[in-house]
Amino acid sequence: MRINSLPLRVRLTLLMAMILSIACFSLMAALIYTARIVYVAPQLVPKVSTSEEMGREPLPVTIPSVPPIPSAPPIPSVPPVLIEQQINFASTGFLCVILIIASGSVLTYRVAGGALKPVTDLSKEIEEIDENNLYRQVQVPPSKDEVSRLSISFNRMIRKLEKSFTAHKHFTANAAHELKTPIAAMLARIEVVQLGGPPSLEEYKEALQDTQCNAERLNILVHDLLRMNADLNVAACVTFSAKELFQSILSELAAEVQSKDIDIEVHLEDIPVYGERNLLHRAFSNILHNAIKYNKPNGSIQITGTRHPDTTRITIADTGIGIPEDQTDKIFEPFYCVDKSRSRELGGNGLGLSITKAVIDKHSGSIQVQSAMGMGTTFEVQLPNASTVY
Template sequence: MRISSLSLRLRLTLLMALILTIACISLMAASIYAARVVYVLPQPVPEFGIEAGRGGELLPVPIPPVPVPVPPVPVSTEQQIDFASIGFLCAMLIIAIGTGITYLVAGKALKPVTDLSTEIEKIDEHNLYRQVQVPPSKDEVARLSLSFNRMIHKLEKAFLAHKHFSANAAHELRTPLAAMMARIEVVQLGDPPTLEEYEEALDDTRKNAERLSTLIQDLLKMNADMNRAACGTFAAKELFQTILSELGGELLSKNIRIEARLEDVSLYGERNLLHRAFSNLLHNAIKYNKPNGSIRITAVHHSDTTQITIADTGIGIPEDHLDKIFEPFYCVDKSRSRELGGSGLGLSISKAVIAKHGGEIQVQSETGVATAFSIQLPNARSIP
């Protein structure tokens, strides 16, 4: 049987038994050695003095010993064996009693862990988000219980977000398909359609198919991994000029004025992904801006990061929606977003791209006044 297969309680007991055995054997050996040295004493050697004889010569004369206590009788071999046997028996008794006490104390000390394990075993698919009871103590078990509850809370949020995302994705995918099916059924059920009705039906079907294709591409880009080999350094001014030229028609339709301060600022990352992220932000800044409004784009280079700010004079975002706008398919005003052609994935894609580059995105807004997105991107030497 492997030691690792034993319970923690038994492993602690065996460890303590080993420590007691080593300590008792060492103490017993030291006691036997000390007893032999102390009780086997050397015999006293007589001392001699010097005095003059009859002929004048010097002769040794024994000096009478000073009265001393009678030394103890040396211990016999039988007594030594008896002493060692009694010491060995006492050591075995101490080891046995110490092991038993250790087993009981370990069981009591590990009871909170056993209770926690029992509670965790009761969690299944029917009560996946159940919190375990935190013991009143401030020890490691209490911290482990708190950590487990925090993990369960994070899992709950992740599962709910996934469930919400799946439901919204199914709805968004089903809507254009349902519209196409309905349009086709209208053409088939009526009188023989005219050429104009065919053209209207095909045009409506094409628009819904384009919307469906765009939605699928957005979903794929949200989960696309960053290609490290495609990362490089490029000028921020060139990137934003390309994006603004693509959005030129939208800018002219609302007469939006652009103010850009991007000189001598470089960005590092995968250009195509960052192009999509900033394009989504600028598209929203135009779409939700006021006629004759303005958009300000600034970039500041720091030692480890580059900060890009995109601020507009648009309708703003209510404060209670600021922490939700980056969720997939989330729209502050669903009817207005649908009217303007939004699917609710633009900001989610932007945040995912920025996160893949090791950066952060934050938003500040005042309803009816302005909205500003601030993006922090690591430089080439600090990107993870």
């Protein structure tokens, strides 16, 4: 059986038993060695009697010309009594060591059970969570230990999962609605043509034109959904001029700019941008499209850029109708529209800024928005430079 497969309580007990065994046996060995040195060794050293102790006159000492070879001292023999005492001391000591290890292991097992009780309770609470109570949160112990922090982290994860699942549910419902609307319009138009009398050529043309418009709307919607989930092609990332990028975008939106007589100022001299040009073109085009669409007649748009050692910052500010403060953090959600009726009237589907956010995130950048009702909106995009990426 592998140690890692045992319960944590048992593993802690085995670890403590091993530590006690090493400590106790080491201490016992040291005691036995010390006892032999202190109490046994002095008794085995032979006592040498001097001539004064024997009551005789000391003999004169003569120094021979050649010193004699010293003989080895006699090896003293250990008395049987001392051997028996040593055996009794060692056996008694090892018996005490075994009792200490056993009692220490039992005590460790009981203490570990009490210490791990919050973990056990937390595990039981988590096991009771299923698909019927997926967002149920666990109780946080009053202590400020690791178990309390683990419970707080688990509850935070549950809230994130709930938010993610809710967003996914809303996305699915909104996507189904957006896809269903043009399909229902096409089917309704076809039924009108079929229910009437023999249709004329003009009626056929009108039906085909309506069907084509709804088909194009479906195509754009599907293309936008695919673009949101498309991976960044790192091989296609290059450094190019931000001024040329926005000149290309503004040329595509020239008709919309002229229709509302909007003044656009571009200050992007010597500002480089690194990334996949097609994706960034779409991202900034969506921001400018909204800045024009929701702007006031005779309004203005300012596009400025600043270069930093690690990032490039591009700011797009307009004088439009603005966004409510409580909705600025929701405008990047898929299919979200501040004013659904107005967005539908202007041909929006709520995916433009979601695609922009996805593109900026794929480039490891960031996008922030500041807005005030009736005053305008400012988007600030930061993109890393090529030197930072590599």
